[in-house]
Amino acid sequence: MVSSQDAFGNNSVIGLPASVNVNISLSAGTGPLQGTTTMDIGAGNGTILFNDLRIDAAGAGKQLSVSAGGLSSGSSATFTVTPSAATSLAIQTQPPATTTAGASFSPAPVVRLLDSFGNLVTTDSSTVVTATRNAGTAALQGTTSVTAVGGLATFANLSYNKAETITIDFGSGSLAGTTSGNVTVSPAAANKLTIVTQPPVTATAGVTFTPQPQIRIEDQFGNLRSTDSGSVITATRGAGSGTLQGNLNATTTGGVATFTNLSHNVATNITIVFTSGSLNSATSGTIAVNPAPAHHLAIPTQPSATATAGVAFAQQPLIRVEDQFNNLRAADNSTVVTASRNAGSGTLQGTTSITAASGLAAFTNLSHNVATTLTIDFTASGLIGATSSNVVVNPAPAASLAFVQQPVDMMAGVAI
Numbered sequence: 001m002v003s004s005q006d007a008f009g010n011n012s013v014i015g016l017p018a019s020v021n022v023n024i025s026l027s028a029g030t031g032p033l034q035g036t037t038t039m040d041i042g043a044g045n046g047t048i049l050f051n052d053l054r055i056d057a058a059g060a061g062k063q064l065s066v067s068a069g070g071l072s073s074g075s076s077a078t079f080t081v082t083p084s085a086a087t088s089l090a091i092q093t094q095p096p097a098t099t100t101a102g103a104s105f106s107p108a109p110v111v112r113l114l115d116s117f118g119n120l121v122t123t124d125s126s127t128v129v130t131a132t133r134n135a136g137t138a139a140l141q142g143t144t145s146v147t148a149v150g151g152l153a154t155f156a157n158l159s160y161n162k163a164e165t166i167t168i169d170f171g172s173g174s175l176a177g178t179t180s181g182n183v184t185v186s187p188a189a190a191n192k193l194t195i196v197t198q199p200p201v202t203a204t205a206g207v208t209f210t211p212q213p214q215i216r217i218e219d220q221f222g223n224l225r226s227t228d229s230g231s232v233i234t235a236t237r238g239a240g241s242g243t244l245q246g247n248l249n250a251t252t253t254g255g256v257a258t259f260t261n262l263s264h265n266v267a268t269n270i271t272i273v274f275t276s277g278s279l280n281s282a283t284s285g286t287i288a289v290n291p292a293p294a295h296h297l298a299i300p301t302q303p304s305a306t307a308t309a310g311v312a313f314a315q316q317p318l319i320r321v322e323d324q325f326n327n328l329r330a331a332d333n334s335t336v337v338t339a340s341r342n343a344g345s346g347t348l349q350g351t352t353s354i355t356a357a358s359g360l361a362a363f364t365n366l367s368h369n370v371a372t373t374l375t376i377d378f379t380a381s382g383l384i385g386a387t388s389s390n391v392v393v394n395p396a397p398a399a400s401l402a403f404v405q406q407p408v409d410m411m412a413g414v415a416i
Contacts (some may be wrong), residue, residue, distance in 0.1 A: 022068040024050055027075060029062030032057055041068060045195050048338070058083040058119035073411065078271055083119035083151075083155060086127060088176035090114050092152065095168060095180050101188045101221050104157045105144065109180065111153040111170045121151040129153035129172045134179055136166030163187045163223035174312060188219035190228060191282035196256065199284050205325050208246070214283060215256045215274050225255040233257040238283055239275040242266030248315055267291040267327035292323035296384035303376060303388055304409045308395045312322040312350065314369045319354075319361040319378050329359040335378045337361035344374025 015385035022041045026033040035052040055062060060080040067073040093110035111129050113121045122346035129146045133140040142157040153170075160166060165184045171177035215233050218226045233253045237244040244264055250257035262268055264287070272284040319337050321329040329335075335356045341348045350365040363379075368374060373392050379385040407416050 001065040003413040004361050010360055014079065020068050020071075022048060023068055024053065024064055024066045027063050027065035028078065030059050031154050033064070043409045055240075056084045056117035057080050057081065076235050082123065083121045084115040084117070085119040086113040086151075086175060087127065087401070088123055089170050089172060089178045091178055091180060095158065095183050097182065098184045098186065099160070099217060101163050101223055102159055103188070104159050105183070109155045109158065109168065109170075111155075111178070113138050113148055113151045113175070114151070124151045125149050127172055129170055129302050130229050131158060132171070133160070133174050134169045135169040135182070136162065136164055138162035140168065143287070146325060159222040160185050181301075187225050188221060190217050190225050190279060191220040191240065191324075193233065193274050193276060193282040194218050194222070195274070195284060196284050199262065199272060199287050201285065202288045202290060203264065205265050205323060205327055206263060206291050207292070208261050208263045209287070211261045213274070214256060214270065215282065217252055217255045217276070217279065217349060228255040229253050231257070233274055233276045235259060235262060236273050236275070238271035239262070239286070240266070240268045240270030242268065242270070242273065242372065262374055264289045265325040291327040291329050292325060294321050294329045294335060295324040296322055296379055297378050297386040298322050298326065299378065299388060306392045306394065307368065308394050309371050310367060310369050311396070312365045313391070316363045316366060317376065318363070318377070319386065321359045321361070322378070323355050328343070332356050332359045335361070335380050335383070337378055339366060340361060340379070341368070342375040342377040343390070344372040345371070346370030346372065348376065368393045
């Protein structure tokens with residue numbers, strides 16, 4: 001309320017014309033001053049009420065001034081405009097445009113609680129503001145719910161583990177929320193190897209694996225180190241026996257290394273271990289390596305080194321059907337293996353043709369009637385044969401007499 005006064009501070013309308021416009025304005029502090037700022041003091045008998053004035057900008061040290069033509073101006077006491085209740089959130093400090101997976105955001109995001117006029121609600125130290133990932137695919141890490149202090153919610157340890165571009169939503173109950181700008185999260189330091197493409201579950205000895213293994217270099221959170229080109233990854237046989245074949249070193253391009261010609265010659269179950277410097281290694285699933293096609297015969301059990309004529313060899317020969325890498329053809333139940341005398345004289349006795357069972361042909365009753373030193377050939381159609389070591393056949397016990405030299409015709413009385 002404003003009134004006209006004399007020089008001594010008394011309310012007075014003496015000398016006022018019937019109509020005098022008084023202007024009120026904001027002379028100190030931030031504004032602007034809103035409402036009806038000009039009124040006729042004459043119409044109010046020297047007193048007027050400015051009843052719709054307001055200042056939307058909160059703050060202290062505000063002061064009003066009034067002026068009218070021919071009268072000295074007046075100033076109000078200073079006063080403070082406090083914010084109204086919070087209605088929305090706004091981001092005072094954005095999270096960083098770029099960051100590293102697992103690292104706390106720097107700078108830390110700061111969110112303001114605003115009233116409907118955009119004033120910071122400095123009196124609010126109880127509202128809880130929650131941060132959630134908007135764009136992106138994984139979960140935001142750190143303390144995601146923060147209580148405001150003086151109208152500000154500071155998120156001191158937010159981070160994100162997946163390498164991708166995200167945005168962050170900030171919300172609190174019925175207040176209008178806000179969304180951050182883009183945050184591009186890059187992978188952390190290289191930490192481990194993982195297998196993108198496993199080698200096959202089954203393979204054939206000597207045949208290049210299909211598919212070939214493909215290996216990634218990742219950080220501790222499983223992000224591909226796509227900037228990594230030139231790192232060497234080495235493959236070695238883990239479980240099983242034998243030596244892994246092919247080019248055992250592959251170089252990364254875009255964080256990925258693809259092997260091209262790995263194989264294994266021993267028919268067994270193996271795994272492959274992939275290593276690169278100090279990075280955590282990766283081990284493949286089990287690969288069942290099967291024998292290659294039948295190629296030759298081998299003699300794991302030789303016939304007896306000595307034998308007796310007509311008596312079955314004490315140690316009967318055992319023959320393996322093998323592939324070119326000397327793997328037993330354990331699935332072979334059809335190959336017919338034939339035994340025949342090689343060195344020596346006479347005819348081999350007994351069952352001389354045996355069908356393999358699980359890749360093995362076990363002879364049971366071979367013998368030889370002629371006392372001699374012999375060897376035995378083992379053959380099978382389409383395969384490379386095998387020849388035994390020497391078998392010395394001794395005579396059997398004496399059983400009869402025989403003429404070594406026959407008599408010839410002669411004259412009477414002359415010695416035969």
